[in-house]
Amino acid sequence: MSAVRRPPALPNQPGPPFNAPAARRLRAALGMGPEHVAHDLRASYGLPYATPDLVRAWERGALIPSSPELTALAGVLWCTPGELIGRPRTLREHRIARGLAPEDVALAVGLDLLAYLAMEEDEDWQGTERQSTVLAETLRLSLPDFVTVTGKEEKLAELLRNAVTTRWQAYVRQVSKLLPLDKRLVEDTLRELHEDYQGRMTATLAWGNIPTSESAEDKGKDLLAGIVGHFWNRVEDKHP
Template sequence: MHRRSANERQPQHPLRQPDSPTLALPFNAPAARKLRIALGMGPEHVAYGMRSSYGLPYVTPDLVAAWEYGTIAPTSPELTALAGVLWCSAGELIGVPRTLREHRMARGLAAEDVARAIGLELSAYLHMEETDEWRGTDRQSAALADVLDLSLPDLIAVTGREAKLTALLHSAVTTRWQAHVRPTAKLLSLDRRLLEDVLQEMHTDYQGRTTAGLTWTNGTAATDSGDSGRAYLDRIVDHFWSLVQRTTTY
């Protein structure tokens, strides 16, 4: 029977240095394991490289294996070191980025470089990353999108406007869509005629879903329209961007 080597076993209690950073990025564990195997390395080789070349003396084979099993995720410094040992970019080891910090790391950029490019003091920029609250101006937001190569949906998300967009879209499909064109255009800086078409289509789609399931059984109205409507609302932002993308290359 084939047995895992001691270095490949699933770790029970991987330990991280107590004073190391704890904030982790979305980690693509399968990609890390695939890259390591392709290089002919074991977890012990990766751990040694991170200890000797990147000043992380606490990294053990068990910790590397824990990352690959998805038990825990590496912190930002650990991810940078892991990418160096595996001869890849940090972006190749990151899952789908969601926050400002994750997008920066996925691009392999230093915080200093991003802060300089968008015209912010480093301390102010780092505070925005740590609190996940964007406080930049419109000009700085545009510069941020440029330096991180953000799509409009990503920019709206990392600058904290997605919650407001969700609320506007909910109201647009459940009430009068016409009343929500202007505030949505102001929030997103999109063409009003485009938004008129998109919001009208979404309103029609949602209203159709909430009435299409209506049936009658023994004279009693029975409907699954509520479930259909809730499912639509749960993914309303995705529906919106899909329609926008279909119409224009934002």
């Protein structure tokens, strides 16, 4: 196998999370070999360095396509860029997954292009409440994704950890202020998470069953470590 050669990634254009199995599956479904994909990348999308070895490297996960490469690959495979991306987390990744140019998003939310690109690069959304609403609509963000993209996830995690380890009632207002959720839904979810955590930690105090105690303590730590995910799962169960 020859060495894979390609130009270095452009500044400020790291590749999005790539779904290598999806790329292999889509190529196979079209009856194409890596050599066919490479040819189309060269002929139709202006990637003169594209070779079958580069395509294979992408499909093995040995290399990650840059943003322009992923867009071109999606064109060759007759799919959207989103079908080749793992779960997006950043503002840039969500934009690429929707197949939008930064100019499109900047115009939609009413930001100067350079200001918007700086927010993408720094992963620090600074838009107003109105701009945030338009951003969510433009990128079709779910509430959990919106919280992550706008940098509120760590604050939410802190509030949830405090709620389950102390008095959950004291954090209902703060969580409700952070998230556009019904107050009763927040109350029920925080109470359940608190009871779950406290139940696990109480089990660690049971004497005469050390293995069970250690297991319960580990589960309590696991709940805290993934507290945001547990919160969203319970919210979805109550309000699908």
